[in-house]
Amino acid sequence: MVFDWIGYFGDSTIANWDGQEQFESIGHPVRLHLEYDYEAKSAPQPWAEYFNAWLATDEPAQTTGLVIGRWWHEQVDPGNIDAVLASISAAREQLPLLKALFVGDFTYEEWEISWITQGNYAPVLAAFPQLEYLVIRGGSELSFGAVQHQQLKALIIQTGGLAAQVVRDVVAADFPALEHLELWLGCDFYGGDSTLADLQPILKAECFPNLAVLGLRDCEYADDLAQALVDAPILEQISYLDLSLGNLSDVGAEVLFASEAIRSLDFLDLHHHYMSNELLDCWATIGLNVDVSEQQIPQEHEGEQHRYAAVTE
Numbered sequence: 001m002v003f004d005w006i007g008y009f010g011d012s013t014i015a016n017w018d019g020q021e022q023f024e025s026i027g028h029p030v031r032l033h034l035e036y037d038y039e040a041k042s043a044p045q046p047w048a049e050y051f052n053a054w055l056a057t058d059e060p061a062q063t064t065g066l067v068i069g070r071w072w073h074e075q076v077d078p079g080n081i082d083a084v085l086a087s088i089s090a091a092r093e094q095l096p097l098l099k100a101l102f103v104g105d106f107t108y109e110e111w112e113i114s115w116i117t118q119g120n121y122a123p124v125l126a127a128f129p130q131l132e133y134l135v136i137r138g139g140s141e142l143s144f145g146a147v148q149h150q151q152l153k154a155l156i157i158q159t160g161g162l163a164a165q166v167v168r169d170v171v172a173a174d175f176p177a178l179e180h181l182e183l184w185l186g187c188d189f190y191g192g193d194s195t196l197a198d199l200q201p202i203l204k205a206e207c208f209p210n211l212a213v214l215g216l217r218d219c220e221y222a223d224d225l226a227q228a229l230v231d232a233p234i235l236e237q238i239s240y241l242d243l244s245l246g247n248l249s250d251v252g253a254e255v256l257f258a259s260e261a262i263r264s265l266d267f268l269d270l271h272h273h274y275m276s277n278e279l280l281d282c283w284a285t286i287g288l289n290v291d292v293s294e295q296q297i298p299q300e301h302e303g304e305q306h307r308y309a310a311v312t313e
Contacts, residue, residue, distance in 0.1 A: 029100060030059065033069025047071045047080075051087050055094050065100030065133070081119040081141075089127035098128055104137030104158075113311060114160040114190045118142035125149045132177075139191060142166050148174035156182040160218070160312040161190030164198050171201040178208045182215030182242065187312045192220070196228050203232040215242035215269075218309045222273075226252030230259040242269040244291070247307035249274045263288050272310045274298055 034050060054060065071084045081103075088101070101124070104116050116138025122145045125131065132153045136142065139159030143166065152175050157166070162185050170183070181202070186192035199216065201207050214234060219225055222243060229235065229243075241262070253275045256262050268290040275295060283292050298305035 029065030029067055030063050031067040031069055031105065033105070034071060047084055048087060051084075051091075055091055060091070060094045061096065063095060064097050065102070066095075066098065067102040067105050069105045081117055085119050085121070085124055089123050092127040095128070097130075099131060100133035100135075101128070101131060102133075102135035102137075106137065112160075113138060113158070114140070116140060120145065122147045125152070139163060139166065139186070144169040144173060146172065149177075151177055153177055154180035154182075156180070156215075158182075158184045158311070159186050159190070159192070160184075161186035161188065161192030162194060163191050164194040167194045167198040171198070171207055173207075175208060177210060179210050180213040180215075181208060181211055182213070182217065184218040184245070184311060185216060185220070185309075186218050187220045187309055190312055196221070196224060199225070199228075203228060203234050205233040205237050212238055213240040213242070214238045215244075217242055217245045218311045219243070219246040220309045222246035222248040222309075223252035226256050230255050230262060235259075235261040235265070239266040240269075241265055241267070244269045244271045244273075245310040246272070247274060247309050249307060250276050250279050253279055257282060257286070265289075267291075272296060274307045 032051065032054060034045070034047060066088070068084065068088075071081070085103070088095075092098075104118065106113070106116065117140050118136060118138045119141060120143045121134070121136065122143075125134070125144075125147055129149070130151055131149070132151055134152060134154070135156040135158070137158040139157065139162045142157070142159075142163070147169070155170065155175070155178060157170075162183055167183065167185075170181070185194055196203075202214070205211075211234070216225060225246075226243065226248060229241070235241070248270060253270070253273065256268070256270075257279070262268060263286060266289065268288060271291045272294040273292065273296065275292065280292055280295060283290050296307070298307050300306075
């Protein structure tokens with residue numbers, strides 16, 4: 001679950017825009033979102049009207065990043081994400097400094113992550129050749145197709161279940177400047193049908209020559225992923241590996257612990273895991289900067305133990 005709106009984008013504090021007040025800090029990333037008013041007696045302002053009102057101010061010309069929250073008012077209607085993405089792409093001349101975009105900044109109280117309907121991001125990437133950071137929350141109907149972008153440095157996709165086709169689109173993309181890749185793989189029940197085979201181009205370091213930070217998070221096959229990673233060529237390239245939020249047990253953690261390549265990393269993030277106390281205590285003995293917080297206890301059902309990734313619903 002996602003409990004809070006994002007408060008920072010890179011090193012900048014986000015200023016919310018409500019259509020009335022000016023920004024506290026011109027040039028900082030801005031969060032745009034529509035409120036849902038259960039007691040409203042008149043028709044609420046639609047996204048296009050809200051966004052165009054913001055575009056009519058002086059702020060877009062100075063805005064370096066956009067964080068897009070709720071883009072619809074209705075309680076049960078997920079809104080038209082294609083229209084939202086098209087409006088952003090169409091505003092490219094009014095957003096000359098845009099370097100960062102985050103679409104889908106919802107808390108679980110507003111909209112569960114598995115309910116978020118996304119769209120095709122190829123037109124957005126084409127519209128903003130200067131974009132450096134793209135963060136997407138929600139994986140339903142998400143697509144990229146065959147894309148290339150020369151400046152993109154970070155791509156983060158947060159889902160409760162990431163479709164295998166999206167993983168394939170990402171690994172096939174031409175992103176020569178990419179330094180940070182983070183995929184929340186999720187579980188099969190919510191559409192996360194990727195396998196190790198889909199991740200092989202990443203593990204074999206066949207794409208993204210400048211990649212330094214790799215996050216394969218919220219994975220329900222974390223043990224298999226760990227075993228595939230310990231001898232993977234990508235470990236010779238990256239300095240930061242994030243396998244957090246998954247269902248890692250001693251089976252996968254033991255091979256990570258024994259790997260010399262893993263120990264050469266600058267940082268290893270394993271928080272939210274199912275390691276035993278005995279293995280948990282071992283990590284402090286090897287001098288590796290590692291996060292092994294948030295130990296979980298398997299749930300028992302009809303005599304079987306079940307381990308779950310952190311973010312599925």
